[in-house]
Amino acid sequence: MRIAIIGAGRVGRTLGGRLAAAGHAVTYGVRVPNDPKHAGIGSVAGIREAVAGAEVAFLTTSWAGAQGALEAAGDLSGRVLVDATNPIGPGMVLTHGTTDSGAEQVARWSPGARVVKAFNTIGMEVMANPQFANGRSVLWLSGDDAAACESVAGLGRELGFEPVRLGPLARARFQEPAALLWITATATMGREFSWGVLRR
């Protein structure tokens, strides 16, 4: 699959590296493609060029940079857009509460894009390796487009996750606070843990 990673920070490089290792054609879309800090990570282009040929684009920028990055991407209508960001503002508070979400804001900034919220509730160490002695990390997903969710769930399965679809994109209103819970728990648990599901 042709995949664009918007933003080549810690999350972007981790997911991009794993997707490339799984055989996907990954292009990073960044602000300054010839910046030496991107040397050696693989195919790098401007954001618009990176998303132009991509079937799936991952948004992995800081929240402060999300709107600008999506403006730079241009028309994403019909494209699967995975929102891995967390709308965290100064003071570690969510800028969107339980009556709205960053993911829904991303969808408003990208009219027609098939937005799927995923990968935001786990640390990059878990993105790098979702396998634990007692099971696989859950990958929570929400989105209004069932086929887009299934595409992202499929990528998640390839990377070793257990995808769990929560429902429409508005469920991201609860995925994003869950990211803060994960971050809060790192204070006592470190970063090598994830969400798992116990079922009867």
Ligand SMILES: NC(=O)c1ccc[n+]([C@@H]2O[C@H](COP(=O)([O-])OP(=O)(O)OC[C@H]3O[C@@H](n4cnc5c(N)ncnc54)[C@H](OP(=O)(O)O)[C@@H]3O)[C@@H](O)[C@H]2O)c1
């Ligand atoms: N770190 C984690 O474990 C983790 C886990 C789950 C979710 N997240 C979320 O994932 C997102 C990225 O986190 P991170 O840890 O990867 O952050 P990071 O290492 O600081 O990377 C952020 C990236 O965003 C890019 N960026 C900022 N503004 C931009 C713009 N206007 N256009 C294009 N690119 C822009 C930066 O590019 P430049 O190099 O050009 O500045 C940088 O590469 C955040 O929303 C975070 O909440 C993080």
